[in-house]
Amino acid sequence: MPRNAQRTSQRRSPRLARTLACAAVAVPALLVAGCSSDSGGQSDTSAPAEDKAEPSAAPVKFKELPDACKTVPRGTVKELTPKTDNASGKRIGSGNTKDSGSCLWSGLDKFDYRQLTVSLKRFDSDTSRGSGNELAGTFLTQQADAVKSDKSNKDVKSASAEGIGDKATSVSYEAKRKNGDKSEDFREHRLVARSANVVVTVDYAGAGFESGKTPGADELKKNAEKAAKEAIASLK
Numbered sequence: 390m391p392r393n394a395q396r397t398s399q400r401r402s403p404r405l406a407r408t409l410a411c412a413a414v415a416v417p418a419l420l421v422a423g424c425s426s427d428s429g430g431q432s433d434t435s436a437p438a439e440d441k442a443e444p445s446a447a448p449v450k451f452k453e454l455p456d457a458c459k460t461v462p463r464g465t466v467k468e469l470t471p472k473t474d475n476a477s478g479k480r481i482g483s484g485n486t487k488d489s490g491s492c493l494w495s496g497l498d499k500f501d502y503r504q505l506t507v508s509l510k511r512f513d514s515d516t517s518r519g520s521g522n523e524l525a526g527t528f529l530t531q532q533a534d535a536v537k538s539d540k541s542n543k544d545v546k547s548a549s550a551e552g553i554g555d556k557a558t559s560v561s562y563e564a565k566r567k568n569g570d571k572s573e574d575f576r577e578h579r580l581v582a583r584s585a586n587v588v589v590t591v592d593y594a595g596a597g598f599e600s601g602k603t604p605g606a607d608e609l610k611k612n613a614e615k616a617a618k619e620a621i622a623s624l625k
Contacts, residue, residue: 460589471498552618589624593616
């Protein structure tokens with residue numbers, strides 16, 4: 390090989406080695422600095438892309454629930470369930486006041502029977518399922534639909550109820566309930582209301598045993614709405 394060509398080859402060899410080295414790290418180039426050129430240029434100092442932040446759940450208004458048996462004042466309880474033998478109510482379920490709770494009152498005045506149930510359900514936001522408000526809205530619909538889908542309920546009438554929470558649905562219906570060996574005709578009303586991430590369900594029912602009189606639908610509706618408003622007001 391001519392001497393000049395040999396010198397040229399020797400000068401190019403280190404450059405070629407560096408070029409091959411750069412090609413070898415082409416795939417992880419985002420993780421390491423790039424190779425410098427013979428001309429002394431600046432190396433690639435691009436920083437790795439930051440990881441995307443995990444989505445956070447939307448904050449909720451209500452972090453816990455009140456005791457369901459303390460959502461309705463005793464004066465209202467005595468008005469809606471005359472002659473009740475337990476104005477403080479009977480807790481239903483676990484009594485976990487953070488996420489859910491229910492309370493029942495009943496009273497028998499001669500042959501007129503009345504029963505009131507207040508149930509509370511709280512929802513936290515979930516990044517995969519939705520906000521607490523959205524989940525509560527879905528539950529409200531389910532609670533109202535449960536009455537309408539029960540084939541044993543008769544003369545079911547549903548309508549929106551204004552001025553109770555953020556949204557409320559009112560459902561009136563008739564049903565037969567077992568009372569010992571015989572069935573009694575009951576008229577009932579369900580008022581389901583949502584306030585932010587909490588759903589309040591009020592079930593109010595009445596019957597006239599023997600010579601008693603079955604209460605009117607309007608009476609039940611008015612009293613169920615009253616209990617629902619007071620229960621909503623108890624949320625803090």
